[in-house]
Amino acid sequence: MKIFHNEEIYIKNDNFSESIFKENTMFFDIETTGFSPVKAVVYMIGCARRIKNRIVIDQYFAESPDDEADIIAAFAGELESCDTLISFNGAGFDMPFLRSKYKKYKQNDPFSALEIIDIFKELTPLKPLLNLENYKQKSIEHFLGIEREDKYSGGELINIYYEYLAEKDDSLLKLLQMHNYEDVLGMTKLLAILSYKEVLKNLSDIADIAVKPYTAYDGRKMNELIITFINKYPVPKAVSLHDNDNYLMLGIKNSSIRIKIFEGELRHFYSDYKNYYYLPHEDMAIHKSVATYVDNAYREKCKAANCYVRKHGRFIMQYNAFMQPEFKHEIKDKYSFFLLTDDFINSKQMVISYVKHIIDHLFRF
Template structure:
């Protein structure tokens, strides 16, 4: 049995959905009688595709187990009109399950020829940022305030379908169809969540950078450095995250990076310490070519830990050595600092490099 629905296309005020959900893309979701394709089968496949300003949703439903091969063939026939498949955990479950069932009926398929977008797999780097209790489809829908009428899980429906086979009734059928329908339609509305990932792809421009004063809880005057970015892709909901080094605040159209400014004297360590001498009184290292003129009682051969010179100024932290020269308090420090200069503050190239560093600190894309 095939059901077709037409819905008005609703792009959730973002340009990414319109880009990803075009005429070459198709969403799909399957309903099965279990997790193993060896002992269970597919009883429904729902698909969503775009026609002008409408979303068309086709549902292929097996009235009996014997009709599974029919809905598989109908699905393959529809799939041939598209080149990008969008799913929710399709790579982890739906595709492997279908491949096994296609093999059972000797139905030819060539999933390798398609591009894939798996929403569930794609958002893995966003987990530290979103901080949700889990990343099931309904949880993401709730986060994005997407409403649905269906209250069942796929597991709940296995018994309902089993009873439907024995005693077909409109109420059970409506329940089965609604769940799959809202799963597929819901996927089309989840696409905006991928816009957060675009920040890790450097899809933004520099708007502003500045120093700002603030008072700590104990009344001390401190400074923060701000970088404001304009997002190329509108995000669906403001989120923020911070740790001891950085604060990242993402609003719909802008992203703000904040980091504490260290106004202090830090050390620049020479790497070739065997070519240097340390002067204890001056607390600094000098090259051996210069140390020749220093009395031996006022100098000692450098170790890695004391082969440095000191620099006073304003510094900000970096977790990777993206800016040079780099400074530390101690050579064993995990992270380094670089000087906050006017050249850095006025250079879009350097600001973008630092912004990318901070964003990738929180959005862990490999």
């Protein structure tokens, strides 16, 4: 087994990364000769931790497949002083692979007592917002402006490892070491990508609420509700997401959401329609206790589809029964609306709750 030890000056990137990358935090990445832990070998494990103003990177390398048990044991020893373990797709690949190896060699599982953060997994709900071609580590690094020397993929390095085993060529070893080194070091800089999720999940401060006019694509003059909020942490760069009803823009320090306002008539449907009568001439439903005073010729028993009262006003969409009463065009509509009132606009707490409601719909955290 070879051990490589290097240190880099720790440069504080942002407050969010600083809040996670503490001295009891470990980043790690493994290199293997395949996907199956039964058939493949883990030949390198790299890990990075922080000691004051330095990033310490240790790499454990199997000079032969017989070193596998030694490098996983050495890595387990590194984890004894940590309580948080961070990886990129580690929950999906690295940890299950290593757990299989710890079981094979009858070594203790070192992961059970650790808090696990998988950057790749954390990004899954954010894909509609980031809209990247793919979500590999190198793609995230490119998005964040992180550069690296290594040009190989893990798969391409498998043959290079086998060549090294046959030739013991130091230039081949350097390629293997560099790839793992840059994966681990790059991971320490990837934390900033998770600030988007932190901002969306921890909305707490509304900067402005306003109803403003805009011109629709068909030339109609309409209004929208614009809510501006202050990010808990700065994000790396501005991104946006537009669906049929909302336009969300995350700026570096401040963000906003623009919500279409429907102005016109909608219906509030009563769920207990068997207790109501429908009045065709008035196009509305009334409770049976009142309907007794209406001539039978002017009333009929309600069905679910016509058991409603009509309301004219300004409405905004909701994706479940967030506010009552709720209004729809038709009873089978998937989503409903609620009245946009001055009381709602003037209540920052209600507005914060509504923005969280939209964010939950968009991202399914």
